[in-house]
Amino acid sequence: MPKSSRIRVVLVGGSGYAGFEAIRWLLRHPNAELVGVFGPASELGPMDGFYPLLSKTVALAQELFTPDKVAATQADLVMLCVPHKVAMSYVPALRQAGLRVIDWSADYRLADARVYEKWYCPHTDPAGLAEAVYGLPEYFAEQIKSATLVANPGCYPTCAVLALAPVLRAGLIQPEGIVINAITGMSGAGRSASLRDHYPERNENFEPYGVGNHRHSPEIEQTLTKITGKQVSVLFQPHLCPMDRGMLCSIYAEPTGKGVTAADVTTTLQAAYAKAPFVRVRTGLLPATKHVAGTNFCDIAAEAAKGKVILFSALDNLIKGASGQAIQNMNLMFGLDETTGLY
Numbered sequence: 001m002p003k004s005s006r007i008r009v010v011l012v013g014g015s016g017y018a019g020f021e022a023i024r025w026l027l028r029h030p031n032a033e034l035v036g037v038f039g040p041a042s043e044l045g046p047m048d049g050f051y052p053l054l055s056k057t058v059a060l061a062q063e064l065f066t067p068d069k070v071a072a073t074q075a076d077l078v079m080l081c082v083p084h085k086v087a088m089s090y091v092p093a094l095r096q097a098g099l100r101v102i103d104w105s106a107d108y109r110l111a112d113a114r115v116y117e118k119w120y121c122p123h124t125d126p127a128g129l130a131e132a133v134y135g136l137p138e139y140f141a142e143q144i145k146s147a148t149l150v151a152n153p154g155c156y157p158t159c160a161v162l163a164l165a166p167v168l169r170a171g172l173i174q175p176e177g178i179v180i181n182a183i184t185g186m187s188g189a190g191r192s193a194s195l196r197d198h199y200p201e202r203n204e205n206f207e208p209y210g211v212g213n214h215r216h217s218p219e220i221e222q223t224l225t226k227i228t229g230k231q232v233s234v235l236f237q238p239h240l241c242p243m244d245r246g247m248l249c250s251i252y253a254e255p256t257g258k259g260v261t262a263a264d265v266t267t268t269l270q271a272a273y274a275k276a277p278f279v280r281v282r283t284g285l286l287p288a289t290k291h292v293a294g295t296n297f298c299d300i301a302a303e304a305a306k307g308k309v310i311l312f313s314a315l316d317n318l319i320k321g322a323s324g325q326a327i328q329n330m331n332l333m334f335g336l337d338e339t340t341g342l343y
C-alpha cells in the first residue's frame with residue numbers, strides 16, 4: 001500500500017521519450033503523484049526545458065540521480081526509464097532503501113542470466129533477477145500484485161506475445177516455424193540521435209534490421225514458452241518505419257491441422273481476452289498503428305491464407321509498449337483497478 005492516499009512515483013530517466021509519456025499519464029492519474037525526476041549529469045534541469053509541452057503543468061526539474069536523493073522523496077515506487085546495464089546498476093540500492101521498482105529496460109526480463117549475458121552484457125544483479133516478475137499484466141497479474149521488482153516487457157515482445165500466446169496455448173498453431181514480421185516507429189530507438197535516425201536517412205525510408213539477432217527474440221521465446229508450456233521458436237524480423245510512434249506485427253504460423261480456420265483463431269483470442277481491458281480482438285478490421293496511437297490498447301486480428309494462420313497486432317510502442325504498461329503494472333502493485341488513469 002502507498003504511504004499516503006496517493007502513490008508517490010519517481011522517474012529515473014524521465015527526460016527520455018518513454019519517461020515523457022509516463023509523466024503525461026501520471027499527471028492525469030487520480031491515485032498517483034510524480035514526486036521526483038532524476039537523470040544523468042548530462043541531462044539536468046526543468047522538465048519543460050526538455051519538453052516545452054510541460055510548461056505550467058510540471059514544476060519539477062530533473063535532478064542528478066543518487067539512491068539517497070530518490071529515497072529522500074519518500075516515494076512508493078521508482079520507475080527506471082533508463083537503458084539496460086544502467087538499470088541493474090541502480091536497482092540493488094533502490095531496493096535496499098525499501099523502494100518498489102518497475103524497470104523498463106531488459107535487465108530483469110530474461111530469467112536466465114546466461115541467456116541475458118549472451119544477448120546483452122554480464123549481469124550484475126543475479127539476486128534481483130531471481131526475484132523479478134515479468135510485467136505482462138494479461139498473463140502475470142497475480143505475481144505483479146505482490147512484486148517488489150517488475151520487469152516491464154519490451155515493446156516488440158508485448159505486441160507479438162499478446163497475439164500468439166492464446167493461439168499456441170489452444171494448440172491451433174505449431175510452436176515452431178513462426179515468422180514475426182514487425183515494424184516500429186522511430187521513437188522505439190529512444191531520444192539519443194544516431195546517423196541511422198538522422199532525418200535524411202530515415203525520411204521516406206523503410207528498412208529491415210537485426211536479421212536473426214534482435215535482442216527481443218529470446219524474450220519473445222521465453223515468454224511464450226512460459227505461458228504455453230511448449231518450447232516455442234520464432235523467427236523475428238524487425239523493420240524501421242519512418243513514423244514517430246507505433247508498432248505492427250504480421251505473424252505467420254503453421255496450423256496444427258487442416259481444419260483450423262480464421263474463425264477458430266478469432267474465437268480463441270476473444271475468449272482469452274474477454275476480461276483483458278487493453279486487448280481488443282478485431283473482426284472485419286485489421287489492426288493499424290493509427291487505431292492504437294496515444295492509447296494503452298493492443299489490437300489483434302486473425303486471418304488464414306495459403307494454408308497459414310496469420311495474426312496481426314498493433315500497439316503504441318511508447319504506451320502499451322512502455323509507459324502505459326508500466327502504469328498498468330503500478331495499478332496492480334498498489335491494489336488499484338488496472339485501468340485506473342489509462343485508456
Ligand SMILES: NC(=O)c1ccc[n+]([C@@H]2O[C@H](COP(=O)([O-])OP(=O)(O)OC[C@H]3O[C@@H](n4cnc5c(N)ncnc54)[C@H](OP(=O)(O)O)[C@@H]3O)[C@@H](O)[C@H]2O)c1
Pocket residue numbers: 012013014015016017018019038039040042043065080081082083084086104105106153154155187188189190191192317318321322
Ligand atoms: N522507446 C520505446 O518505445 C521503449 C519501449 C519499451 C521499452 N523501452 C525502454 O525504456 C527505457 C527508456 O527508453 P527511451 O526510449 O525513453 O530512451 P531514451 O529516450 O534514450 O531515454 C533514456 C533516458 O535515460 C537517461 N539516462 C541514460 N543514462 C543514464 C544514467 N546513467 N542515469 C540516469 N539516467 C540515464 C537518458 O539520458 P541521456 O539522454 O543523457 O542518455 C534519457 O533521459 C529503455 O530501457 C528502453 O529500452 C523503450
